[in-house]
Amino acid sequence: MSAQTDPADLPLIKVVGISAGGKSTLVRALRQRGYQARPVSQEHSNVPTLWEQFDRPRLLLYLDIDLETQRARRPDVTWNKEWLVEERERLAHARDHADLIIDARHQSPEAVLQIALTFLQNKQIRHAPEPLPPIAPTGSALPPKAATNTSVPAPEATTDDPKRRSNRTQRRRQKRAEKRKDKT
Template sequence: MPDLDSVESKTLLIAVVGPCSSGKSTLTNALKAAGYRARHPAQEHSYVANMWQRVTQPDVLVYLDVDYANMRARRPHIDGGPQRLAEQRHRLRHAREHCDFYLDTSGISAVEVETAVFTFLSTF
């Protein structure tokens, strides 16, 4: 985890994007709990390719990804088939191309996701 007393790193605005069930809400909540300014701009639901920039204008863009099997395991009551995941990834392509940090969350725990992101943020 980064130095939680670091005022400079805490002033960063962090946007977290990714397909449904990739861990965005969990990570955003953890970032906020640690004192970071974090937002989830719901880019996966928008046809505006750079909505994440327009709405959030983040200093740091974190892209979380997930495969179909893990998406289904995390939310078995929500499904649109693999084509839903493919459509969300298509909508997220601009964000993925411009992200500062990419992490595939398939098969890893929320704590492992947090550790990876906090470690990355400690470089700021």
């Protein structure tokens, strides 16, 4: 990273969309070109505004695919029409607020990247002259062996309960405080 470029000073671009839509692939390619891009697993959350939380993005990109494309990209997962409908409902708020919606059906990753880059260049979005560090893959971008269950869970089984998340965070903070206390 050059001395002039602080990633925190770059405009944040968040990428949301249907599972297996290419979010991690697009984010990786944008970061390689110096854009501060991050994926949001909005499709797995019952919190409609998840994409807005933890730093509001300057731009929101939405990747859309159909069931046929989903199955072709991830044949190891048992996608079904009901789950796709559920994901679309969970993504409705993000889609309504997206700055760019990319129909990624039948598009190569390179074609999707070109659409995004053209949009970002037209919007004159600043980026670093060098690649930004990669970030961990999320959702369906994880290798099949990393998943313990490769079938899509029932929609009600994938809730993103903020209360549970808050409890986990609270427990972690408590453990850190105890460790600091033990050191003194």
